Amino acid sequence: MRPTMTTLLLALLLCLPAPAAAALRVVTTTEGLAALAREVGGDRVTVTSLSRGVQDPHFVDANPVLAVKLRNADLLIDVGLELEVGWLPPLVNQSRNAAIRPGGPRRLTAASAVQVLDAPAEAVDRSAGDLHPGGNPHFLADPRRGAEVARAIAARLAELDPPGAAGYLARAGAFTARLDAALVRWKATLAPLAGRKIFVHHRTLTYFLDWTGLLSAGEMEPRPGTPAPASHLADLVALARKEGIKGCVVENYYDSKGDELVARLAGGTLVRIPGDVGGDPAAVTYEAWLDLLVQRIAAAVK
Amino acid sequence: MIPAFLASLLAATLLAPTPAPGDPPAGAAPWARLLAIPDISAVGSFAAVHDSYDVAGQSPREGTQGPEGKPTFLFRELELGLRGVIDPYLRADLFIAFSPEGASVEEAYLSTLALPGGLALKAGLFYAPFGRLNLLHPHTWEFGDAPLARGRLLAAETLGGPGLDLLWLTPLPWFSELQLAVQSTDPHDGGEGRLTGSAKLQQYIELAEPLTLGVGLSAARRGEGTGAFRDLANLDLFLRFRPVDGRAALTLQGELYARRFRGRPPASIGPEALFQGDGRDGTGGYAQLTWRQNTWLGYGVRYDRAPSAGDAAPGTEQRWSAVGNWYPSEFSRLALQVAHDRRPGGADGWEAILHLEFVMGAHGAHPF
Numbered sequence: 250m251r252p253t254m255t256t257l258l259l260a261l262l263l264c265l266p267a268p269a270a271a272a273l274r275v276v277t278t279t280e281g282l283a284a285l286a287r288e289v290g291g292d293r294v295t296v297t298s299l300s301r302g303v304q305d306p307h308f309v310d311a312n313p314v315l316a317v318k319l320r321n322a323d324l325l326i327d328v329g330l331e332l333e334v335g336w337l338p339p340l341v342n343q344s345r346n347a348a349i350r351p352g353g354p355r356r357l358t359a360a361s362a363v364q365v366l367d368a369p370a371e372a373v374d375r376s377a378g379d380l381h382p383g384g385n386p387h388f389l390a391d392p393r394r395g396a397e398v399a400r401a402i403a404a405r406l407a408e409l410d411p412p413g414a415a416g417y418l419a420r421a422g423a424f425t426a427r428l429d430a431a432l433v434r435w436k437a438t439l440a441p442l443a444g445r446k447i448f449v450h451h452r453t454l455t456y457f458l459d460w461t462g463l464l465s466a467g468e469m470e471p472r473p474g475t476p477a478p479a480s481h482l483a484d485l486v487a488l489a490r491k492e493g494i495k496g497c498v499v500e501n502y503y504d505s506k507g508d509e510l511v512a513r514l515a516g517g518t519l520v521r522i523p524g525d526v527g528g529d530p531a532a533v534t535y536e537a538w539l540d541l542l543v544q545r546i547a548a549a550v551k
Numbered sequence: 552m553i554p555a556f557l558a559s560l561l562a563a564t565l566l567a568p569t570p571a572p573g574d575p576p577a578g579a580a581p582w583a584r585l586l587a588i589p590d591i592s593a594v595g596s597f598a599a600v601h602d603s604y605d606v607a608g609q610s611p612r613e614g615t616q617g618p619e620g621k622p623t624f625l626f627r628e629l630e631l632g633l634r635g636v637i638d639p640y641l642r643a644d645l646f647i648a649f650s651p652e653g654a655s656v657e658e659a660y661l662s663t664l665a666l667p668g669g670l671a672l673k674a675g676l677f678y679a680p681f682g683r684l685n686l687l688h689p690h691t692w693e694f695g696d697a698p699l700a701r702g703r704l705l706a707a708e709t710l711g712g713p714g715l716d717l718l719w720l721t722p723l724p725w726f727s728e729l730q731l732a733v734q735s736t737d738p739h740d741g742g743e744g745r746l747t748g749s750a751k752l753q754q755y756i757e758l759a760e761p762l763t764l765g766v767g768l769s770a771a772r773r774g775e776g777t778g779a780f781r782d783l784a785n786l787d788l789f790l791r792f793r794p795v796d797g798r799a800a801l802t803l804q805g806e807l808y809a810r811r812f813r814g815r816p817p818a819s820i821g822p823e824a825l826f827q828g829d830g831r832d833g834t835g836g837y838a839q840l841t842w843r844q845n846t847w848l849g850y851g852v853r854y855d856r857a858p859s860a861g862d863a864a865p866g867t868e869q870r871w872s873a874v875g876n877w878y879p880s881e882f883s884r885l886a887l888q889v890a891h892d893r894r895p896g897g898a899d900g901w902e903a904i905l906h907l908e909f910v911m912g913a914h915g916a917h918p919f
Binding site for chain 2: 300301303304305308309310311312313314316317320331334335336338339342343344345347350375378379474475476501502504
């Protein structure tokens with residue numbers, strides 16, 4: 250039977266996105282932000298992350314397929330501080346969704362909710378590496394800042410969906426209370442280790458160190474975004490031997506050859522951690538991700 | 552000379568109260584006021600080239616080339632880019648190129664920010680929505696030069712000019728965008744601009760999470776005088792495999808070009824024949840496979856074919872190229888490219904290009 254024009258049109262309509270449901274469509278740039286949005290939004294939101302937890306959020310492809318996910322977003326939550334500068338701006342332009350542009354009513358930049366660390370106090374240039382001139386964007390490794398972002402998400406969802414406002418605020422309150430309880434547990438684990446030093450690959454753990462009391466002895470990258478020459482690795486090995494540094498911590502999306510070498514030559518332990526929620530099969534929620542970070546890093550520096 | 556608005560913003564920033572030592576910056580750096588300035592970038596490219604044959608006579612083309620048998624250093628281009636939002640309705644993108652031939656405006660266009668129905672309108676000077684490479688600036692290419700077919704069948708540099716471009720992001724569940732443009736395109740022989748209409752349908756489909764397929768279909772018609780036209784068609788394919796847990800990516804990309812003249816004798820093509828062969832109907836294209844190994848290294852091979860030009864015998868010219876790219880950082884690149892060129896009748900030649908490129912200023916988007 251030859252298809253008629255009507256059947257062709259029906260087939261095309263079936264391909265079109267379903268009519269808008271009652272839930273708000275929230276799109277986030279990272280899985281960590283998606284996890285917070287799910288905690289706060291509950292059943293009233295559908296949440297999609299543009300990147301995966303196993304992915305380096307600095308280097309997501311500006312794949313136009315992602316612009317389609319942004320086209321009908323009711324809220325876009327990004328990290329900010331130029332973490333997504335290499336891929337998010339063209340996608341927002343391609344999406345034709347003017348409300349999610351920077352400063353738009355349906356755009357929430359999570360960095361605006363937290364106190365930022367590592368912000369240069371004076372003018373910098375790229376001889377210092379691929380810096381984030383507005384400050385370090387990896388603040389979700391701090392549960393205190395995670396709670397602040399969750400509250401900001403709840404406030405924005407409440408603005409966009411007033412009938413659900415009470416629910417969002419209540420869920421945010423319950424979630425941050427759970428985080429507070431977990432924080433007590435995590436601090437109990439880490440308190441005996443305060444002052445111990447670790448090596449990190451990139452400055453992704455600045456905020457983690459800030460709340461745990463652990464210290465950074467240096468980074469595998471001599472400057473952000475640059476590879477480590479052999480001399481730099483040799484310096485780290487010498488430092489590790491001198492100061493008894495045991496842990497080399499690296500996110501599982503980085504090439505860890507240099508980290509492995511330093512850990513082996515220094516007699517330390519290489520610790521691979523998920524860079525974000527979803528970066529490990531066990532890191533299914535924000536709390537589970539932080540649990541993993543605490544357990545693995547604590548085990549390495551004991 | 553610093554424009555007045557830049558000067559006032561800089562002054563306002565420098566005169567802003569400095570946070571007391573020990574006060575952690577809250578929310579953003581004091582330089583945040585500078586964010587109101589357009590994104591400014593400069594892209595410079597230089598090359599050293601060695602050709603074993605007379606490229607200008609036997610395989611004339613735009614871009615990197617030197618005299619036969621004599622290694623040559625070349626300043627290729629400095630591209631100055633200014634990008635920013637104008638007002639609640641418009642953004643502007645300006646690209647000015649400085650090259651040994653002088654300064655020229657590559658693109659300068661306004662785009663709407665908030666049209667309904669998935670629509671956007673572009674007005675100004677821009678590259679025609681035709682094919683894939685025609686829309687990309689050279690510093691985003693994996694290779695240091697353009698495929699032969701683009702120059703021989705389309706335009707010596709790019710098909711572009713002042714005009715209007717309507718873009719429609721369709722409501723289909725994959726990326727599907729239709730562009731319709733009307734422009735006055737400049738022929739590369741310096742002649743008068745001719746009205747050109749072009750259309751492009753670009754689709755991107757995620758076949759699996761690490762695998763994206765892009766298919767573009769383009770057509771253009773350019774007026775060539777009373778009752779005469781140049782018809783152009785293009786098919787571009789793009790397939791990228793990139794596992795999400797790393798920087799490695801394998802990309803297969805290719806374009807087919809076809810050109811047909813209607814109502815114009817080939818003899819009237821004039822100086823364009825220098826680049827565009829015999830000025831008759833023709834087809835050509837290229838296929839390339841690139842492998843981005845990691846953050847620092849990438850490799851590629853390309854095969855391209857196009858109608859011969861210049862002093863070469865009539866027929867098809869073929870070319871194989873291989874490139875190795877080293878990225879010391881995200882803002883610089885050193886590429887070594889070697890190409891073998893085979894012209895009709897069995898004549899051939901080699902070319903080696905060492906290509907240096909840098910990006911200064913605003914962080915651009917990662918090319919896709």
